[in-house]
Amino acid sequence: MVKFDIRELNIWFGSICALKQVNMQIESNEILNVIGPSNSGKTTFLRTLNRLNDLQANFKMSGSIKLDNQDINKISVEPLRKKIGMVFALPLSLPMSIFDNVAYGVRMHGIRNRKKLGLIVEEALRQAYLWEEARDRLDESAFKLSGGQQQRLCIARTLAVEPEVILFDEPCSGLDPISTAKIEEAMLKLKQKYTIVLVTNNVKQAARVGDRTAFFLMGELIELDETDKIFTSPEDLRTDDYIRGKFG
Secondary structure, X not given: OEEEEEEEEEEXXXXXXXXXXXXXXXXXXXXXXXXXXXXXXXXXXXXXXXXXXXXXXXXXXXXEEXXXXXXXXXXOHHHHHHHEEEEOOOOOOOXXXXXXXXXXXXXXXXXXXXXXXXXXXXXXXXXXXXHHHHOOOOOOEHHHOOHHHHHHHHHHHHHHOOOOEEEXXXXXXXXXXXXXXXXXXXXXXXXXXXXXXXXXXXXXXXXXXXXXXXXXXXXXXXXXXXXXXXXXXXXOHHHHHHHOOOOO
């Protein structure tokens, strides 16, 4: 089932064209990798899916992005971002307790009952593979968690508002191998319930977790296929060169 249908997508920041004629579909309950060298348009593409680029005054878009067959530009920003959560490269913990970090978005949507909040927080932390490490520390400051734990806390905060899509922008870029493995494990479990789009500069990570992989280069979508095929027999020589580390 198609979750996103993207047609003739072009993105400009002033006179700079960041994405050119992107046509693709993202399926429900898949992990789609987005790979490519720096300045290839990966993060621009990701931020366009939940309209974060709208915040920039010189941003301009043509073409269409449909979520469940509805144009995202015809959906109000708040409900759109409730449907499409995002986890950034650096963990953005809030200056409050672990519990309040996870409950923050839920409270913003009007849920105040402590018992209900407790159930939501526990479930979100379980899905983010953090519950066992944090269950006895919920009233402690989130800043006392390690970097990897804070990143999983940010995942839990995103999950608590029950999105349909999770966008990950290099979520493991600053993490150690153990923390990275836990986040990858969480992603593989989460795709049963969510659609995941993962921007990563780690091609080995892409090979481990992605169902399909999109390769971007200089703002163009060069190739999109099953991850196994992309990594073993890509159709475009530029894809093969990037995966083999010849550039990027």
